[in-house]
Amino acid sequence: MLQIKDLHASIEGKEILKGIDLEVKKGEVHAIMGPNGSGKSTLANILAGREEYEVTSGSINYLGEDLLELDPEERAHKGIFLAFQYPVEIPGVSNVYFLRTALNEVRKSQGLEELDAAQFLKLVRRKIDLVELDKSLLNRAVNEGFSGGEKKRNEIFQMAVLEPKLAILDETDSGLDIDALRIVANGVNSLKSKDNATIVVTHYQRLLDYIVPDVVHVLFKGKIVKSGGKELALELESKGYDWLK
Amino acid sequence: MQNEIKHYLDQFERFHNGSAGQAVHALRKKALREFEQEGFPTTRQEEWRFTNVKPLAQTPFMVSGGAQLQQPEVETFLFPGWQKPLIVLVNGRFDRELSRNWQDIPGVDVIPLKQVLDEDKTLFNAYLTKIVQDHETVFSRLNSAFMHDGVCLHINDKVRVQEEIHIVHVMKGGEKPLAAYPRNLIIAGKGSEACLIETFHSSGAGVTFTDMVSEVFVGENARLKHYRIQNESPEAFHVSNTAVSQKENSNYKSVTFTFGGRLVRNNISTALNGQGIESTLNGLYMVRDKQLIDNHTFIDHARAHCDSHELYRGILRDSARAVFSGKILVRPDAQKTDAKQSNNCLLLSDEARVDTKPQLEIYADDVKCTHGATVGQLDEEAAFYLRARGIPRHKATGILTYAFAEEIIAAIEVAEVRDAVHALLADRLGHEIDFTEV
Numbered sequence: 001m002l003q004i005k006d007l008h009a010s011i012e013g014k015e016i017l018k019g020i021d022l023e024v025k026k027g028e029v030h031a032i033m034g035p036n037g038s039g040k041s042t043l044a045n046i047l048a049g050r051e052e053y054e055v056t057s058g059s060i061n062y063l064g065e066d067l068l069e070l071d072p073e074e075r076a077h078k079g080i081f082l083a084f085q086y087p088v089e090i091p092g093v094s095n096v097y098f099l100r101t102a103l104n105e106v107r108k109s110q111g112l113e114e115l116d117a118a119q120f121l122k123l124v125r126r127k128i129d130l131v132e133l134d135k136s137l138l139n140r141a142v143n144e145g146f147s148g149g150e151k152k153r154n155e156i157f158q159m160a161v162l163e164p165k166l167a168i169l170d171e172t173d174s175g176l177d178i179d180a181l182r183i184v185a186n187g188v189n190s191l192k193s194k195d196n197a198t199i200v201v202t203h204y205q206r207l208l209d210y211i212v213p214d215v216v217h218v219l220f221k222g223k224i225v226k227s228g229g230k231e232l233a234l235e236l237e238s239k240g241y242d243w244l245k
Numbered sequence: 246m247q248n249e250i251k252h253y254l255d256q257f258e259r260f261h262n263g264s265a266g267q268a269v270h271a272l273r274k275k276a277l278r279e280f281e282q283e284g285f286p287t288t289r290q291e292e293w294r295f296t297n298v299k300p301l302a303q304t305p306f307m308v309s310g311g312a313q314l315q316q317p318e319v320e321t322f323l324f325p326g327w328q329k330p331l332i333v334l335v336n337g338r339f340d341r342e343l344s345r346n347w348q349d350i351p352g353v354d355v356i357p358l359k360q361v362l363d364e365d366k367t368l369f370n371a372y373l374t375k376i377v378q379d380h381e382t383v384f385s386r387l388n389s390a391f392m393h394d395g396v397c398l399h400i401n402d403k404v405r406v407q408e409e410i411h412i413v414h415v416m417k418g419g420e421k422p423l424a425a426y427p428r429n430l431i432i433a434g435k436g437s438e439a440c441l442i443e444t445f446h447s448s449g450a451g452v453t454f455t456d457m458v459s460e461v462f463v464g465e466n467a468r469l470k471h472y473r474i475q476n477e478s479p480e481a482f483h484v485s486n487t488a489v490s491q492k493e494n495s496n497y498k499s500v501t502f503t504f505g506g507r508l509v510r511n512n513i514s515t516a517l518n519g520q521g522i523e524s525t526l527n528g529l530y531m532v533r534d535k536q537l538i539d540n541h542t543f544i545d546h547a548r549a550h551c552d553s554h555e556l557y558r559g560i561l562r563d564s565a566r567a568v569f570s571g572k573i574l575v576r577p578d579a580q581k582t583d584a585k586q587s588n589n590c591l592l593l594s595d596e597a598r599v600d601t602k603p604q605l606e607i608y609a610d611d612v613k614c615t616h617g618a619t620v621g622q623l624d625e626e627a628a629f630y631l632r633a634r635g636i637p638r639h640k641a642t643g644i645l646t647y648a649f650a651e652e653i654i655a656a657i658e659v660a661e662v663r664d665a666v667h668a669l670l671a672d673r674l675g676h677e678i679d680f681t682e683v
């Protein structure tokens with residue numbers, strides 16, 4: 001599904017990713033761990049199409065296409081979803097309008113009928129329970145005045161509605177208490193299928209108690225320095241990152 | 246410059262030769278003399294630093310006579326299904342044929358201004374020029390020199406007008422550049438309540454100039470809402486001079502929407518002549534191509550315990566330009582004044598330009614005055630967030646622009662006005678967005 005080859009990327013002339021190789025297959029869950037500043041969000045944002053980062057060399061192939069050639073919206077249409085580490089507040093735009101517009105754009109791009117307000121609301125009612133998000137948040141402005149946990153759950157809610165093929169969760173667990181963590185994990189797990197894949201970016205192993213990864217990678221100073229099974233996460237938890245240097 | 250002035254002196258001779266009663270004519274002549282002395286402003290004058298009126302001054306506008314407009318065309322300027330009072334002015338003249346439901350609004354006298362000038366000594370003596378005289382500009386003088394017709398609305402004391410009143414101003418162009426000088430007198434009696442909506446439109450092609458004066462009197466405990474939507478053609482010059490006088494415990498709210506016109510200057514001055522007054526001046530504009538929109542506001546806090554709120558937002562595309570100047574004067578007697586002013590602009594292109602100038606003059610010590618101005622580009626973080634969810638760039642721009650404008654639009658009580666503004670925003674963004682559900 002996704003092949004990243006020798007990816008180098010920089011921002012403002014500073015190299016942040018220094019040769020990333022990563023392959024994600026359908027049905028897999030990959031965890032990317034690593035200390036702050038190692039480049040995890042950079043990688044996640046490059047996958048979603050953020051334009052500030054300059055890819056200086058390497059390639060990303062997604063479902064047989066050159067991902068780097070696509071605009072962010074085109075990537076979303078083709079099933080890529082980034083749950084933001086810092087979801088953006090958009091005053092003046094209601095959550096429902098935002099999400100219905102997004103869903104209809106994705107549907108249009110796939111040749112599907114757009115949903116009208118009533119159909120959309122029906123869908124939303126089913127999905128919102130999955131993440132136990134307060135329904136009153138639907139009519140509020142996107143993320144405006146949401147608590148940290150509400151923002152993160154709103155990301156997963158959006159994911160539930162958009163049903164992506166490749167979901168990238170960028171530290172969706174940070175700032176969540178155990179209950180919220182479980183809710184988020186349940187949301188992710190119930191959307192899992194043999195046709196889609198998930199990349200979970202985190203720097204704690206506790207989320208991985210709930211979302212069980214097939215592969216764990218350690219990103220350190222812009223490079224994947226180690227990959228392994230889920231036991232690697234536990235090892236990192238007890239030993240920290242120092243031994244990898 | 247001499248020729249430009251002479252053109253207006255000649256026009257005056259032709260237009261007013263032998264017409265109208267003595268009292269009006271004396272006012273007109275006085276105004277013309279003042280105009281002659283002052284001349285058109287240059288950018289060396291502080292109040293006109295950013296707005297060059299040369300293109301206006303150098304166009305030889307002819308005073309428009311009565312122009313004909315067909316009913317079906319008027320319909321295109323109305324809110325869908327509008328059955329409430331409607332007053333239509335064509336090239337500054339009150340059109341009795343096209344206006345409707347205006348003669349029987351309970352407690353409201355609607356009088357064509359020509360009738361006030363010619364016949365109604367009471368209103369004439371009590372109000373005409375009495376409010377604008379403290380806020381004259383060269384353009385209000387020019388209006389006084391050529392005033393001929395317009396609308397006078399007299400809301401009687403204690404009357405709560407149930408239905409909004411819509412005044413449609415249509416400016417019909419001709420082969421030669423045409424000018425109109427509508428003059429309005431709005432009197433909200435003690436304890437009255439009303440909502441007034443004015444919209445401005447062009448009919449056909451042709452360079453036009455509207456130079457309007459509205460004198461607004463808001464009596465004790467009266468509440469007046471005053472919405473304006475300017476949507477004239479890109480060939481239209483438009484200067485509006487609104488002078489407001491408020492009495493004790495009154496509430497005046499003005500929202501000025503500007504979408505059309507080549508050069509638009511809106512002067513609004515409110516004098517808070519009593520305690521416990523609330524005054525709100527809001528504005529929203531979206532301009533493109535080479536349009537220039539200039540909003541000048543002046544709030545005169547003369548007495549204690551008054552609140553004023555100002556929120557102006559502008560959206561500029563292409564090489565459009567905007568000017569905002571907000572003057573707040575707090576006189577020594579105006580203790581406990583609470584004045585807020587904020588002006589924000591969103592630039593959707595690198596060529597667009599904004600000049601803002603807040604001016605606070607405060608001579609009382611126990612007051613709260615705040616002002617803030619921002620000029621910025623589209624929030625790229627937010628745009629990326631929308632795009633990452635599948636919303637194309639142009640639509641993301643539209644949604645964020647809409648959101649920027651929403652604080653002003655959401656505060657409007659009249660659904661027809663909100664819908665009309667939403668439609669104009671969508672149109673100016675150049676693509677279909679249904680904002681009604683945002």
Ligand SMILES: Nc1ncnc2c1ncn2[C@@H]1O[C@H](COP(=O)(O)OP(=O)(O)O)[C@@H](O)[C@H]1O
Nearest residue numbers: 011012016035036037038039040041042043052
């Ligand atoms: N917009 C930016 N401008 C400048 N430096 C940045 C920017 N974004 C990230 N960086 C830098 O890139 C490095 C990696 O950041 P990031 O990808 O956010 O790490 P992580 O998500 O692993 O904590 C850090 O040193 C950070 O300071």
Ligand SMILES: [Mg+2]
Nearest residue numbers: 040041085171
């Ligand atoms: Mg990060």
